[in-house]
Amino acid sequence: MTSVNQLIGVSLGYVIFLFAIAYLAERAAQRGKGGWLRSPLVYTLSLSIYCTAWTFYGAVGYAARSGMEFVTIYLGPSLVMIGWWWALRKLVRIGRAQRATSVADLISARYGKSNLLAIVVTIMAVIGVTPYIALQLQSVTLSLSIFSEPGGDAPLNQLIAGFWVAFGLAIFTVLFGTRNLNANERHDGVVIAIAVEAVVKLIALLAVGIFVVWGVAGGLAPMMEQIDASPIGAWDMDRSRWVALTALSAAAFLALPRMFQVMVVENEDERHLQIASWAFPVYLLLMSLFVVPIAVVGLDLMPAGSNPDLFVLTVPLAQGQVGLATLSFLGGFSSATSMVIVATLALSTMVSNHVVMPVWLNLQGPGAQVSGDVRNVVILSRRASILMIIGLGYLYYRFSGGGSALAAMGLISFAGVAQFLPVMMGGIFWRGATRWGALAGLCVGFSVWVFCSLLPSFGPGAVLSVATFDTGLFGLSWLRPQALFGISGLDPTVHAIVWSITLNTTAFVIVSLFIFPGPLERLQGAQFVNVFDHSTQARGWDAALATSEDLLIMTQRILGATEALDLFRAEAARQGVQGHLPEPTPGFLQQLERELTGSVGAATAHAMISQLVGGASVSVQDLMAVADESAQILEYSNQLEAKSAELSRTAGKLREANAKLTALSVQKDAFLSQISHELRTPMTSIRSFSEILRDTDGLGQVEKTKYASIIHGEAIRLTRLLDDLLDLSVLENGQVNLNFETGTLSSVLEKAILTAQASGTGALDIRRRHLDEAVTLTTDLDRLTQVFINLITNAQKYCQAEQPRLVIEVRQEDGAIAVVFSDNGMPIPPAARALIFEKFARISDNDEAGAGLGLAICREIMTRLGGEISFLGGPSGNAFTVHLPTQAALAAQ
Amino acid sequence: MSDAGASPPVFLEQRGYRRRRLMDALRLLPIAGIALWLLPVFWPTVADGPDAPEPMAMSSAIVYVFVVWIGLIMAAFALWAVLFARRDTSADQDDEAL
Numbered sequence: 005m006t007s008v009n010q011l012i013g014v015s016l017g018y019v020i021f022l023f024a025i026a027y028l029a030e031r032a033a034q035r036g037k038g039g040w041l042r043s044p045l046v047y048t049l050s051l052s053i054y055c056t057a058w059t060f061y062g063a064v065g066y067a068a069r070s071g072m073e074f075v076t077i078y079l080g081p082s083l084v085m086i087g088w089w090w091a092l093r094k095l096v097r098i099g100r101a102q103r104a105t106s107v108a109d110l111i112s113a114r115y116g117k118s119n120l121l122a123i124v125v126t127i128m129a130v131i132g133v134t135p136y137i138a139l140q141l142q143s144v145t146l147s148l149s150i151f152s153e154p155g156g157d158a159p160l161n162q163l164i165a166g167f168w169v170a171f172g173l174a175i176f177t178v179l180f181g182t183r184n185l186n187a188n189e190r191h192d193g194v195v196i197a198i199a200v201e202a203v204v205k206l207i208a209l210l211a212v213g214i215f216v217v218w219g220v221a222g223g224l225a226p227m228m229e230q231i232d233a234s235p236i237g238a239w240d241m242d243r244s245r246w247v248a249l250t251a252l253s254a255a256a257f258l259a260l261p262r263m264f265q266v267m268v269v270e271n272e273d274e275r276h277l278q279i280a281s282w283a284f285p286v287y288l289l290l291m292s293l294f295v296v297p298i299a300v301v302g303l304d305l306m307p308a309g310s311n312p313d314l315f316v317l318t319v320p321l322a323q324g325q326v327g328l329a330t331l332s333f334l335g336g337f338s339s340a341t342s343m344v345i346v347a348t349l350a351l352s353t354m355v356s357n358h359v360v361m362p363v364w365l366n367l368q369g370p371g372a373q374v375s376g377d378v379r380n381v382v383i384l385s386r387r388a389s390i391l392m393i394i395g396l397g398y399l400y401y402r403f404s405g406g407g408s409a410l411a412a413m414g415l416i417s418f419a420g421v422a423q424f425l426p427v428m429m430g431g432i433f434w435r436g437a438t439r440w441g442a443l444a445g446l447c448v449g450f451s452v453w454v455f456c457s458l459l460p461s462f463g464p465g466a467v468l469s470v471a472t473f474d475t476g477l478f479g480l481s482w483l484r485p486q487a488l489f490g491i492s493g494l495d496p497t498v499h500a501i502v503w504s505i506t507l508n509t510t511a512f513v514i515v516s517l518f519i520f521p522g523p524l525e526r527l528q529g530a531q532f533v534n535v536f537d538h539s540t541q542a543r544g545w546d547a548a549l550a551t552s553e554d555l556l557i558m559t560q561r562i563l564g565a566t567e568a569l570d571l572f573r574a575e576a577a578r579q580g581v582q583g584h585l586p587e588p589t590p591g592f593l594q595q596l597e598r599e600l601t602g603s604v605g606a607a608t609a610h611a612m613i614s615q616l617v618g619g620a621s622v623s624v625q626d627l628m629a630v631a632d633e634s635a636q637i638l639e640y641s642n643q644l645e646a647k648s649a650e651l652s653r654t655a656g657k658l659r660e661a662n663a664k665l666t667a668l669s670v671q672k673d674a675f676l677s678q679i680s681h682e683l684r685t686p687m688t689s690i691r692s693f694s695e696i697l698r699d700t701d702g703l704g705q706v707e708k709t710k711y712a713s714i715i716h717g718e719a720i721r722l723t724r725l726l727d728d729l730l731d732l733s734v735l736e737n738g739q740v741n742l743n744f745e746t747g748t749l750s751s752v753l754e755k756a757i758l759t760a761q762a763s764g765t766g767a768l769d770i771r772r773r774h775l776d777e778a779v780t781l782t783t784d785l786d787r788l789t790q791v792f793i794n795l796i797t798n799a800q801k802y803c804q805a806e807q808p809r810l811v812i813e814v815r816q817e818d819g820a821i822a823v824v825f826s827d828n829g830m831p832i833p834p835a836a837r838a839l840i841f842e843k844f845a846r847i848s849d850n851d852e853a854g855a856g857l858g859l860a861i862c863r864e865i866m867t868r869l870g871g872e873i874s875f876l877g878g879p880s881g882n883a884f885t886v887h888l889p890t891q892a893a894l895a896a897q
Numbered sequence: 898m899s900d901a902g903a904s905p906p907v908f909l910e911q912r913g914y915r916r917r918r919l920m921d922a923l924r925l926l927p928i929a930g931i932a933l934w935l936l937p938v939f940w941p942t943v944a945d946g947p948d949a950p951e952p953m954a955m956s957s958a959i960v961y962v963f964v965v966w967i968g969l970i971m972a973a974f975a976l977w978a979v980l981f982a983r984r985d986t987s988a989d990q991d992d993e994a995l
Contacts, residue, residue: 071955072937072955072958072959072962075962079934079962079966082930082966082969083927083930083931083934084927086926086927086930086969086970086973087924087926087927087928087930089920089923089924090924090927228956229956231955231956231959232954232955232956234955236955237954237955237956238942238943238952238953238954238955239937239940239941239942239943239952239953239954239955239958240942240943240944240952241937241938241940241942241944242944243938243942246937246938247935247938250934275981278977278981279977281973281977282970282973282974282977285966285969285970285973286970289963289966289967289970293963296955296959
């Protein structure tokens with residue numbers, strides 16, 4: 005028979021073996037040879053911390069009491085793993101992208117890096133997990149006591165044994181988990197030790213199972229018969245429990261801090277999750293495969309009243325299989341230790357990052373330099389947290405009397421941590437989830453859990469009075485802990501789960517719907533929900549005032565001197581800066597914050613950086629304000645731009661006007677010189693001839709008459725010139741008074757032709773189509789006649805064809821009237837065409853009769869009348885088209 | 898978010914099509930698991946009383962639960978082997994837009 009001392013010796017040897025493996029693994033990892041440490045197999049095995057001593061011992065006890073109900077605890081996680089694509093994939097990706105170190109860190113990061121939320125989650129996790137740790141202590145001491153009984157010489161004091169187990173576990177965890185402060189919060193040594201323990205407990209349980217089926221029952225078929233004949237041989241299932249426990253275990257699998265630790269924090273590669281999606285259900289299946297057979301054989305072999313939770317040990321012992329029993333003990337020991345180590349690590353990370361560090365940082369005073377080695381503070385606070393958590397577990401174990409069934413304690417714990425699930429899932433799938441919503445949901449769910457599940461677990465009269473159980477809190481019957489709102493008849497566990505999760509989710513959703521989230525929350529929400537679209541961090545730092553040196557000092561204190569130097573050197577090299585101090589760019593600060601997050605959590609890292617960057621730390625609120633400001637500036641600059649565009653347009657116009665004025669001035673000078681020239685020519689001849697008449701005696705009558713008629717002719721020419729000038733000036737200045745009359749085009753043309761022919765040589769052959777000319781006009785007919793006369797006179801003067809001919813056509817186009825005067829004279833050369841409507845523009849130099857004002861006057865008149873005159877040169881002559889205004893013709897029609 | 902780029906093709910070549918249907922299967926697998934494991938809720942139990950039909954035998958219940966379990970695991974393994982075993986993680990980005 006194995007004595008307790010031998011067993012303790014074996015256990016110690018086993019622990020030393022584990023420690024050696026962990027140590028070697030960490031050394032290998034430090035040397036960069038740790039590739040095999042991070043294989044999918046190790047990842048899958050590390051997930052097995054889900055199977056604690058509760059599984060190892062409790063499942064059999066559970067099966068002996070309630071048949072197949074135990075399996076729901078494994079069905080839930082199997083479904084979660086098989087459905088990894090839905091939730092786990094996103095959770096792992098977010099955890100890695102945000103460097104979440106724990107459930108509390110994840111939730112706080114999601115809801116705007118709120119430390120309040122992190123503290124609430126931490127406290128809830130500690131309260132929720134404490135019964136679970138007590139459970140492990142209980143199972144180890146119980147299993148030890150089994151071995152002590154047969155000896156009889158020294159009955160084991162379970163409370164003292166429990167204390168030593170707790171003490172041993174605490175030392176073990178401190179040694180394993182806080183040997184160094186890893187930047188990623190990953191523990192290679194712990195993970196590999198857990199993987200080894202996973203193998204040990206699986207082998208132990210399978211060995212006992214195989215022994216029971218083939219060694220005791222005599223094979224598979226007899227085993228099945230024995231099962232059907234046993235007290236649990238018929239399907240006896242509370243239907244609501246089947247569903248509720250499956251759902252609860254699935255929820256707890258996602259929300260348990262220790263599962264988050266191994267599944268997300270220790271995850272090295274997302275592909276490992278894909279493999280674990282089928283490999284971990286295999287592990288769970290194997291763990292539960294022999295549970296019912298062991299329970300049935302135990303019920304059959306063991307005396308009535310023996311604890312079914314320990315059948316895994318007592319059955320082999322009763323059969324004299326001491327070696328198998330020892331293996332089984334080691335399996336249970338492995339289950340308990342691995343769970344306690346990881347759970348305590350996860351919790352201590354939360355406690356130290358979200359409770360101890362913020363308090364400590366606050367005590368340092370705002371803006372003060374972080375003094376002392378923060379690394380030591382962090383490690384110290386973690387060690388203290390570990391001792392505190394295990395201590396709490398021991399106290400719970402001690403005061404709960406260690407009597408309740410393992411499964412019941414486990415379920416209470418599950419229901420407690422499941423309260424995180426709505427907030428977690430809401431956080432990663434719903435952008436509208438807000439911090440206050442999360443806080444409300446957590447508090448409501450947790451209160452309901454405490455009232456309906458945790459406090460009643462101590463039994464009536466322990467914490468809650470019997471009266472409370474019977475008549476409800478404060479005598480309100482609808483506040484009975486196991487029949488809330490008067491709904492009695494539900495299984496207490498199902499009752500607690502349904503109400504806590506329902507009220508939790510309701511409060512979470514309703515408060516989230518009504519609260520407007522802060523900017524950081526909204527940014528983080530977008531980052532979480534859309535993690536597959538972009539994995540960038542919210543920008544948050546203005547590094548203008550943070551000096552690299554201060555940052556380096558702070559980083560050294562948290563990450564360690566070499567690691568920090570490496571980090572800064574790498575960044576300096578990346579920036580192309582000499583030495584080891586890079587520029588504190590916002591990007592670098594962000595990276596630094598993430599590195600620190602790995603060690604001290606998101607909220608603390610944020611706080612530490614902001615302490616250094618001081619007043620220059622830019623909160624997202626500030627960023628938003630800046631964004632508003634820049635939007636205003638943008639608007640202002642847009643306005644400025646518009647104004648400047650307007651100014652440049654005006655300047656352009658002014659330049660144009662100036663050019664025009666200059667041109668006009670030139671034109672005016674030209675005009676003046678032209679006009680003086682035009683006036684001087686007749687004046688010269690008038691003066692000369694009048695001098696001849698005055699000074700020369702003896703002029704004959706014929707000569708006198710000749711000279712006088714020359715003077716007269718010149719005077720007429722002068723008068724005409726002045727008339728034209730006056731006319732043009734009047735027209736150009738717009739001072740002309742138009743005298744509107746109604747008449748026919750035909751009569752206007754008739755008059756014009758008559759006038760022109762009267763003054764001209766009359767050799768011109770004018771052709772008209774009288775039918776077309778029957779158009780009534782309302783316009784200044786005299787002025788129009790003047791235009792026509794001018795055109796006809798021009799044709800008379802300049803058409804040098806042998807048989808000069810002028811064709812006058814009237815065209816009607818869309819109600820507008822065009823009168824075309826086309827002759828058969830020499831076409832005007834193209835170069836001169838642009839100038840013919842200008843003042844003093846004369847085509848030929850031999851023209852003495854005209855001053856070159858006729859067409860200019862025509863154009864002015866037509867402009868005044870609202871029409872226009874245009875020239876069209878052709879191969880066989882020139883054509884002038886007079887366009888009459890539409891309304892002039894229409895009004896008359 | 899509307900992208901100015903070309904819209905994705907409506908129809909895929911056979912390999913891509915097959916892959917997407919396998920992804921659908923992967924998503925539906927846990928739902929199938931829930932349905933199958935919910936079935937025991939409808940079995941007659943001892944608690945139904947003496948007049949109710951004979952309760953399900955424990956051995957049959959065990960066989961049923963474990964066979965479903967093995968089936969789900971095998972399906973999950975097969976889907977993993979086809980979809981992911983020879984692919985790197987970077988490639989699963991495009992699966993988002995199935």
